[in-house]
Amino acid sequence: MSLFNLPYYQNNPDAKALMSEFSYAHPWSFPTANFAKVYNDANAILQNLFLNKITLEQAIEQLTMSGDSDLSSST
Numbered sequence: 001m002s003l004f005n006l007p008y009y010q011n012n013p014d015a016k017a018l019m020s021e022f023s024y025a026h027p028w029s030f031p032t033a034n035f036a037k038v039y040n041d042a043n044a045i046l047q048n049l050f051l052n053k054i055t056l057e058q059a060i061e062q063l064t065m066s067g068d069s070d071l072s073s074s075t
Contacts, residue, residue, distance in 0.1 A: 034073060042067070
């Protein structure tokens with residue numbers, strides 16, 4: 001039995017459409033050994049932005065500097 005045959009998906013076409021896209025999903029990462037550092041640094045910066053600890057301009061600057069540093073140190 002397919003999930004799409006369940007009443008929930010029959011009654012909620014938006015959810016059914018979302019589920020039908022899963023076959024196109026794939027994992028992603030930067031092509032670097034430092035991907036975990038890039039990811040963690042970006043999450044920390046975004047968290048500070050969402051908590052209003054930094055401005056959008058500061059977040060962009062920090063993301064750029066951190067990303068450049070993390071990616072260049074992986075070569």
